[in-house]
Amino acid sequence: MSEAMLAPKKRLVMATKEMVEAQKSCASAFTPRAETDTTQAAKVWHEDDNFGGQATKALVMVLKTRGCDWLIKSGCTMCGYFNDSFFDDVSADHIILQFENAMREHQGEDLIKIYTSGSFFDEREVPAAAYTQILKRVGETTGRLSVESQPQIMTDAQVAEAMTHLKEFEVGIGMESAHDDVLAHSVNKAFRFRQFVAGAELIHRHGARAKTYLVQKAPFLTEREAIEDTTTSILKVAPHSDVVSVNPINVQRHTLVADLYKHGAFRPPWLWSVAKVVLDASRELPDGVTLKCHPVGGGHARGAHNCGKCDKRAMKALEDYTLGRGTIRLERLFETPECGCYSRWQWELDNEGLLGAACWTDPVVW
Numbered sequence: 001m002s003e004a005m006l007a008p009k010k011r012l013v014m015a016t017k018e019m020v021e022a023q024k025s026c027a028s029a030f031t032p033r034a035e036t037d038t039t040q041a042a043k044v045w046h047e048d049d050n051f052g053g054q055a056t057k058a059l060v061m062v063l064k065t066r067g068c069d070w071l072i073k074s075g076c077t078m079c080g081y082f083n084d085s086f087f088d089d090v091s092a093d094h095i096i097l098q099f100e101n102a103m104r105e106h107q108g109e110d111l112i113k114i115y116t117s118g119s120f121f122d123e124r125e126v127p128a129a130a131y132t133q134i135l136k137r138v139g140e141t142t143g144r145l146s147v148e149s150q151p152q153i154m155t156d157a158q159v160a161e162a163m164t165h166l167k168e169f170e171v172g173i174g175m176e177s178a179h180d181d182v183l184a185h186s187v188n189k190a191f192r193f194r195q196f197v198a199g200a201e202l203i204h205r206h207g208a209r210a211k212t213y214l215v216q217k218a219p220f221l222t223e224r225e226a227i228e229d230t231t232t233s234i235l236k237v238a239p240h241s242d243v244v245s246v247n248p249i250n251v252q253r254h255t256l257v258a259d260l261y262k263h264g265a266f267r268p269p270w271l272w273s274v275a276k277v278v279l280d281a282s283r284e285l286p287d288g289v290t291l292k293c294h295p296v297g298g299g300h301a302r303g304a305h306n307c308g309k310c311d312k313r314a315m316k317a318l319e320d321y322t323l324g325r326g327t328i329r330l331e332r333l334f335e336t337p338e339c340g341c342y343s344r345w346q347w348e349l350d351n352e353g354l355l356g357a358a359c360w361t362d363p364v365v366w
């Protein structure tokens with residue numbers, strides 16, 4: 001039987017075998033930056049955000065830690081966070097130094113966002129002494145902190161301690177999909193939906209907020225399957241989330257997705273698909289839940305894109321929605337598509353599953 005005739009689940013299971021082998025070759029092509037200075041954060045920048053429903057200025061820092069525990073063992077197929085990781089233990093003193101050096105850039109922003117390219121609650125990344133010191137310092141300055149973590153790693157004691165220092169605390173969870181088949185065979189995630197629910201309950205128990213990240217178009221899914229996966233995932237995670245952020249997959253170096261892309265076996269999602277997911281999900285979203293979508297690399301070959309002529313229009317519609325300006329531009333996109341690639345996209349939705357293979361025609365840029 002041809003692969004085209006297989007049900008999606010069986011196709012995903014077949015893909016897993018290939019995935020494990022490819023993941024190994026991607027990892028071996030990567031050389032950790034051993035000489036990196038661990039007293040300086042990997043990146044620091046300023047950005048506008050929407051925090052707790054309020055437009056907010058944020059100071060953002062990426063701390064250099066040993067990296068995500070799951071990534072060291074195996075890793076998610078689309079994740080290039082290890083490009084900023086150190087791959088060896090970083091002492092509490094150096095984590096604090098990185099934080100303090102990054103805080104020199106603080107220009108009165110209301111929110112501090114700390115990424116570790118892994119889990120803020122993992123003591124192998126952020127030792128307990130550094131964790132406490134960072135919370136104290138944020139408590140003395142803005143009192144508002146946003147971090148990320150895998151849900152099965154955090155503990156009640158850690159979140160309770162954070163809430164003794166902070167006014168507002170947001171914990172982001174990279175759930176990617178609410179469907180365990182997709183998590184197991186396409187994303188290669190370390191946890192499953194029930195662990196996400198337990199993590200979100202823990203966060204809410206202490207008065208913190210849960211921000212859930214989902215991907216759109218995990219590898220081995222057709223364009224149509226990816227629309228279905230992300231739309232239903234939004235509605236499944238929404239009752240457990242304060243914010244749901246949809247992240248169309250962009251191609252990051254040294255990942256399995258990059259390997260597939262290089263061989264013409266992965267196309268990031270169409271912006272038509274991303275707009276459809278956001279518009280459809282927005283109509284059924286529970287009250288009090290914010291849906292965001294800011295496609296990284298949108299309009300470029302390695303990010304969600306259309307034909308090149310209509311990408312700006314789709315990106316503007318998504319931006320308007322994310323900034324709280326409603327769905328009018330998203331609706332207009334589909335009422336008056338105004339671009340020939342709209343029918344090309346529809347053709348692909350109807351035929352990619354039948355062909356059992358990618359059938360896009362845009363040039364692949366490496």
Ligand code: SF4
Nearest residue numbers: 068071075076079118
């Ligand atoms: S997506 Fe998150 S859990 Fe997966 S490898 Fe990257 S940092 Fe680790």
Ligand SMILES: [Zn+2]
Nearest residue numbers: 307310339341
């Ligand atoms: Zn177009």
